[in-house]
Amino acid sequence: MNATEQLAVSIRDLRITFATDGGDVAAVKGIDLDVRPGEVLAVVGESGSGKTVTARSILGLLPETARVEGAVVLNGTDMVGLSPAKLRAMRGSEAAMIFQEPMTALNPVYTVGWQIAEGLRAHAASGQRRLSRRQAREKAIDILRRVGIPEPEKRVDDYPHQFSGGQKQRIVIAQALALDPAVIIADEPTTALDVTVQAEILDLLRLARDEFGTAIVLITHNMGVVADLADRVAVMYLGDIVETAPVRELFAAPQHDYTQRLLGAVPRLEVADRRFTGDADAEPIVAARGLEIEYPGRLGRKAFKAVQAVDFDIRPGEVLGLVGESGSGKTTIGRAIAGLAPVTGGSLRVLGQEMLGMREREFRAKRRELGFVFQDPASSFNPLLTIAQCVAEPLVVHGVAKSASDARDRVDELLEAVQLPKDFGDRFPHELSGGQRQRASLARALALDPKLLIADEPTSALDVSVQARVLDLFTELQERFGFAALFITHDLAVVDLLAHRVVVLHQGRIAEQGETAQVLGAPQADYTRRLIASLPVPDPVEQAARRAARG
The missing domain is CATH 3.40.50.300 (P-loop containing nucleotide triphosphate hydrolases)
Structure with a gap:
């Protein structure tokens, strides 16, 4: 042989x-x-x-x-x-x-x-x-x-x-x-x-x-x-x-x-003290009180309550990190804020609009003030459009530009901002890698200079070097333009780097919330402590010690 x-x-x-x-x-x-x-x-x-x-x-x-x-x-x-x-x-x-x-x-x-x-x-x-x-x-x-x-x-x-x-x-x-x-x-x-x-x-x-x-x-x-x-x-x-x-x-x-x-470039959990310096008394961009989101049962199955009894605020200019395991309700809350999932109980006010019982035409004008970065960039882009056409779409839909070609200068600026060459605008989504598509998705979300950005795992598909640049860019843009953000992620090191406050979800309920440094540095809930203990550490020696401790 x-x-x-x-x-x-x-x-x-x-x-x-x-x-x-x-x-x-x-x-x-x-x-x-x-x-x-x-x-x-x-x-x-x-x-x-x-x-x-x-x-x-x-x-x-x-x-x-x-x-x-x-x-x-x-x-x-x-x-x-x-x-x-x-x-x-x-x-x-x-x-x-x-x-x-x-x-x-x-x-x-x-x-x-x-x-x-x-x-x-x-x-x-x-x-x-x-x-x-x-x-x-x-x-x-x-x-x-x-x-x-x-x-x-x-x-x-x-x-x-x-x-x-x-x-x-x-x-x-x-x-x-x-x-x-x-x-x-x-x-x-x-x-x-x-x-x-x-x-x-x-x-x-x-x-x-x-x-x-x-x-x-x-x-x-x-x-x-x-x-x-x-x-x-x-x-x-x-x-x-x-x-x-x-x-x-x-x-x-x-x-x-x-x-x-x-x-x-690897992000590490260092429990940075990133305090919110904006107006704490300003009217929240998002306010949830007793929020419930339930999906109806079908074919004899019971209804499923994805979110229950959830309270939180997002103030103007604040970054709120939303963490929890898969199925905890993180993405459901983000979609409800964007008007993409129905609110079935409690109250959810977004940009002054009550979402309980909301009709689409009532919320349509608010959509211009929202940006959304989806978790799966491959399925969020139209495969028949070029990247430039996809990024320009919000500008065309909301009447800022007459066509994608008219918006090309703005699109080029956005692509450069997320570290993509301008000529990538002429490619189709399948011609980009997963990380490149995610950066294009971020560019599209920023196209209309939103007051609120909902980011659902925006760096999950990025390698660490590009992730570091995108997170630096996100921080720079957020501080410069002052938009509020809901940052949904499973990466606690990213929350530590970006978020002023953090909400920890578990099985549709809030396990813990507070200032990021307090929650990550001195967690009160057992579930939060388990999350932190499970965080992968980029150190083979420490990882070996953890594996030995787990048996």
Whole structure:
């Protein structure tokens, strides 16, 4: 057996070029990479560095516009040039992928149980092993339970839109684990997850590695996750691998300038004393009193109360951080403030407008004063429009510009403000990386200079270097223009950096709220303490000590 056959993945001189209207774009420039059985290799780098493209090449998941040269050997089989039938046989059984954006990976017209079971039955049929619908359903329920979906016997028949963002990510992970593949390619597997669920998912991936010898290729921008899970790290920059080293060695003594900058940009929970200096007595931009949001039951099911008895204010110029686990009601509150979810009880006043019983035409004029950054940028953009047209859309809808072309100067300013080149405006959403799409989403939200910005996980898809620049930009713009902001996130270090006050949600209720320094520095609620204890720390030595303490 030669050296290549002993490796789970062996990449040699890989070059990937994309054909675009503006000419060929070299995404990967002749890299070599090895992954051993049972090893976790983290591939890190900023958006557009080529890390996701490299990972997708292992399963032959690149678009037709891609030209691939070199060798990508998976368990002894070169995936480059493999026929579609052979690629299908390899996917799922030999290697599986956890995608970055779960809403685009799940089919909205099928239940999640059907989607998991279909993959099981398809591979059982190709292997000449019959698997009944009942057996496939039972396996789907079991894997949903393993990834932490509550009441899997009931939720197996739900559709993707009935789950929170974090729960959808767990379902995508369940699909990847269903066939016990030899290699798991995890593209930002914890992006949408709060820190407590993130810790559980990392434990699950660690179990797959330790008990089944599964190799894991981890694509992430979260250096805390890298420190917690990875054995080795490969750093990519502009299509090249600039450094590869064992995780402790890389964190302790990074050799390349880019690696040093990347680690220097990692946000850390330092409990900064960021006090609100505005008018505390001014009328709140948002005021919630006994807020309740209930979704009606269907087909004999009981109604679901997503938010109950919630009180909070957002004052002019204030940044309020909203944190809690997936399904706690964070995004529901943000959507209710934007008039996208109905208020069913209590009171919610937004920009002077009562949202309980609100009619759309009454709130339409207020929408110009609101900006919204959605959690999933891929599904929030019209795929038929260019990025410039998407960013210009609020300006056109509200009559600030007659057309997208008339608004192009303003669009160029916004793109530059979020660190995107102006010529990216001529690209379509699918031609941008996940992090680049999120920055474009932020540019669109700022287009009308809003009084209130609702940001739902706005930095979740960004690598740490770009995240640091965007957060600095957010702070600079917020202080300069004085807009209020609701910042929804699972990253406590980001809340520490940005928010004047923080509200901690748990199962639709407020567990704790107060000044950010007080809540994060001296938490009173047990749930808040658990959140802080679960926060990944970008220090492999400390992470090892934590893992030992957890047993």
